[in-house]
Amino acid sequence: MEGEPTLRLRIFDLNCWAIRYLSKRRQERVRLIGDKLRQEGFDLVLLQEVWSEQDYSDLKVKLAGCYPFSHYFRSGVIGSGLCVFSRFPILDTLLYQYSLNGYPYMLQHGDWFCGKSVGLVVMKISGIIFNVYVTHLHAEYCRDKDAYLPHRLVQAWELAQFIRHTSKAADVVLLGGDLNMHPEDVGIRLLRGWTGLRDAFAEAMRFEGCKNGCTLVPDNCFTDKSEMLPFPLGIRIDYILYKAISSFTVKCEELKTTTGPAPGMAIPFSDHEAVMATLHIQRQGQPAGATLGTADLALADVVTEARTEVGVGLRAAQRQRYSWGRMAVLALLLLLLQAAAALGTLAGLGAEQPFPKLSFCLLAFLSLAILVVATGLHIFHTMEVKMLHGTEDQMWMALRALQERPSEG
Amino acid sequence: MEGEPTLRLRIFDLNCWAIRYLSKRRQERVRLIGDKLRQEGFDLVLLQEVWSEQDYSDLKVKLAGCYPFSHYFRSGVIGSGLCVFSRFPILDTLLYQYSLNGYPYMLQHGDWFCGKSVGLVVMKISGIIFNVYVTHLHAEYCRDKDAYLPHRLVQAWELAQFIRHTSKAADVVLLGGDLNMHPEDVGIRLLRGWTGLRDAFAEAMRFEGCKNGCTLVPDNCFTDKSEMLPFPLGIRIDYILYKAISSFTVKCEELKTTTGPAPGMAIPFSDHEAVMATLHIQRQGQPAGATLGTADLALADVVTEARTEVGVGLRAAQRQRYSWGRMAVLALLLLLLQAAAALGTLAGLGAEQPFPKLSFCLLAFLSLAILVVATGLHIFHTMEVKMLHGTEDQMWMALRALQERPSEG
Numbered sequence: 001m002e003g004e005p006t007l008r009l010r011i012f013d014l015n016c017w018a019i020r021y022l023s024k025r026r027q028e029r030v031r032l033i034g035d036k037l038r039q040e041g042f043d044l045v046l047l048q049e050v051w052s053e054q055d056y057s058d059l060k061v062k063l064a065g066c067y068p069f070s071h072y073f074r075s076g077v078i079g080s081g082l083c084v085f086s087r088f089p090i091l092d093t094l095l096y097q098y099s100l101n102g103y104p105y106m107l108q109h110g111d112w113f114c115g116k117s118v119g120l121v122v123m124k125i126s127g128i129i130f131n132v133y134v135t136h137l138h139a140e141y142c143r144d145k146d147a148y149l150p151h152r153l154v155q156a157w158e159l160a161q162f163i164r165h166t167s168k169a170a171d172v173v174l175l176g177g178d179l180n181m182h183p184e185d186v187g188i189r190l191l192r193g194w195t196g197l198r199d200a201f202a203e204a205m206r207f208e209g210c211k212n213g214c215t216l217v218p219d220n221c222f223t224d225k226s227e228m229l230p231f232p233l234g235i236r237i238d239y240i241l242y243k244a245i246s247s248f249t250v251k252c253e254e255l256k257t258t259t260g261p262a263p264g265m266a267i268p269f270s271d272h273e274a275v276m277a278t279l280h281i282q283r284q285g286q287p288a289g290a291t292l293g294t295a296d297l298a299l300a301d302v303v304t305e306a307r308t309e310v311g312v313g314l315r316a317a318q319r320q321r322y323s324w325g326r327m328a329v330l331a332l333l334l335l336l337l338q339a340a341a342a343l344g345t346l347a348g349l350g351a352e353q354p355f356p357k358l359s360f361c362l363l364a365f366l367s368l369a370i371l372v373v374a375t376g377l378h379i380f381h382t383m384e385v386k387m388l389h390g391t392e393d394q395m396w397m398a399l400r401a402l403q404e405r406p407s408e409g
Numbered sequence: 410m411e412g413e414p415t416l417r418l419r420i421f422d423l424n425c426w427a428i429r430y431l432s433k434r435r436q437e438r439v440r441l442i443g444d445k446l447r448q449e450g451f452d453l454v455l456l457q458e459v460w461s462e463q464d465y466s467d468l469k470v471k472l473a474g475c476y477p478f479s480h481y482f483r484s485g486v487i488g489s490g491l492c493v494f495s496r497f498p499i500l501d502t503l504l505y506q507y508s509l510n511g512y513p514y515m516l517q518h519g520d521w522f523c524g525k526s527v528g529l530v531v532m533k534i535s536g537i538i539f540n541v542y543v544t545h546l547h548a549e550y551c552r553d554k555d556a557y558l559p560h561r562l563v564q565a566w567e568l569a570q571f572i573r574h575t576s577k578a579a580d581v582v583l584l585g586g587d588l589n590m591h592p593e594d595v596g597i598r599l600l601r602g603w604t605g606l607r608d609a610f611a612e613a614m615r616f617e618g619c620k621n622g623c624t625l626v627p628d629n630c631f632t633d634k635s636e637m638l639p640f641p642l643g644i645r646i647d648y649i650l651y652k653a654i655s656s657f658t659v660k661c662e663e664l665k666t667t668t669g670p671a672p673g674m675a676i677p678f679s680d681h682e683a684v685m686a687t688l689h690i691q692r693q694g695q696p697a698g699a700t701l702g703t704a705d706l707a708l709a710d711v712v713t714e715a716r717t718e719v720g721v722g723l724r725a726a727q728r729q730r731y732s733w734g735r736m737a738v739l740a741l742l743l744l745l746l747q748a749a750a751a752l753g754t755l756a757g758l759g760a761e762q763p764f765p766k767l768s769f770c771l772l773a774f775l776s777l778a779i780l781v782v783a784t785g786l787h788i789f790h791t792m793e794v795k796m797l798h799g800t801e802d803q804m805w806m807a808l809r810a811l812q813e814r815p816s817e818g
Binding site: 071072073074075076077079090091092093094095096097099113115120122161162164165166168169357358361362365369379382383386387389390393394397401 | 480481482483484485486488499500501502503504505506508522524529531570571573574575577578766767770771774778788791792795796798799802803806810
């Protein structure tokens, strides 16, 4: 314990639910969040769902004094919603946009338009290199019949792979965000197993906040009560995860969540509760990265489970691709038939005009519209098939590597 | 020189031009490529434009003996076209899809549908960790008025950032591919300056092949002669780049290009010439990675130049977004007007039916079609604006870091 000094790092993570025109009392809440951040003086702030760049700019101006460094990640139609505020200089950034993120035609579930991504921020604090990741995965709209599970699993896999490949020169890895997965879900197990990241809630020496560390709770006045019915205590989907890579140890001294409105305030910061962790980072003689080797068998099971789910998604996507392709071909045939009929009439082959003009035109437009839409959807599902297939392949390669490891060493 | 043994690595890189139904004599050429690879027994083969998974599978079967390890990168509608064959085991892979890649409505330039990406393959050869990257950037269709320059620059920047962030644990970095940039272009200078990668052609101790290392030459029977008119000698757009990161040195002993059809064959392998490099890798006492620090000022100039071009693209994208948005609003207004007129007629407000039914319907369909298309394009250009803006930001951060470096250290 003595000798090397300890670095104490206070981290704040929140899904801000700041959707322009849609989120309730957005501007008021963004102001409250800014006040809280200024008051508490965290070292590092990881925010999600800051969809409006104006909100980010307002926060940036307000927080310039205590968080002189910040970054907003841009992607997709609406944005990634991800941003970082920091007391320490940001040396470098990188954005990785997930290859799958729902469907553009599911307008009521706007995820596709958000360009869901993982943002990486590299920092050096007291000589220690931190790779800080912030992300927000695809939402779960129906737990019993979760059509987006394969997409979320692809995202969890890409997140894990991105972290593994980019963090090799880092001393400490931190990940904060709304992962939209319950703690025991296969995606979380995959992410933790494949990266060796540890869950601040599970590791914390002290905890204070909502029961079981839940971050989506029925008591919050902004949550959808009907969605929370199966979970009377709430659910935990917002996480702070960490690991030390080189000769450092990280311990979570304290984890807190907000519990609805802060004292003296009328409303909560968001429909999610914030997660706040206090980490202790210390240099140690021996590397602490032996998490992976010991649990290879369990990890292989998780990867297999995830791969099965991705396979289910792959077959569904293949069916969709096939049926939209067939629809496009049928629409094209109908159009060609109509064109032939029209040409026939023009050439005077038919004695009289066989159809009323209006219905003929309407039918032509309808087939054209179906052709365009079905072709677009066929193309979209082709991309989906490619990405699911690619992920299945990568997971297979990972499994092979896991199985070969004992015989090699 | 003595002491540590030298690793000799032979690398083959080729844009295969294997587009199903479109490329001339595709199957014959893929067979020839397979023969050549089997005959020559390279250590590492980096291929682009292998669009058909069937072609990849055929090659894989054919090359199973001499290249037991391979990987095909899947992305986009058609695929990434990227694949790797190797004599040595592939330990891990990662795909990064570029955020910008042309326009879906430029059907004659099919780049958007290809999901242009950079693929990473991690290998360990004789105890040396290799990060091997293979990529294919957006094509240049008109050099004088290159509408895709901002997109290609974003890709070059993302490629450089991806390499920097993922290669920190590697001993040697290799990049092969069709970069679609001439050696003196700003994108190449940006990539080389920002990553420290060296050009095998420029560094080679021996060279054999097309003059100036050109890989797109008028003598090749598959190249478009009219496009080559301004470049009678051809152009060099296919590269093998490399650098040693830790205490290794890499030297290019020999670089070769093919020169049209190989002896005894009637046709060339592709419309591009293949690039073949023989590298020498040796362990050394001192790290050889001092390329960056020495040329900071020149690098800042390159980043500034690239950022200016990205800015030009950003303003063009903003104009496009605005005008498609305006078009969508106008179409919506027209539709509403028609709806009002139709309702008025139904309610018996107008004495008689004021317009012929057919024209009325046609107009409604036309406005609807314009509304849908214009909204789609508005959304697309919004994404484009986000990504160009994000890259401009990242480049600004890089410039700041470059300017601050001398004062720090």
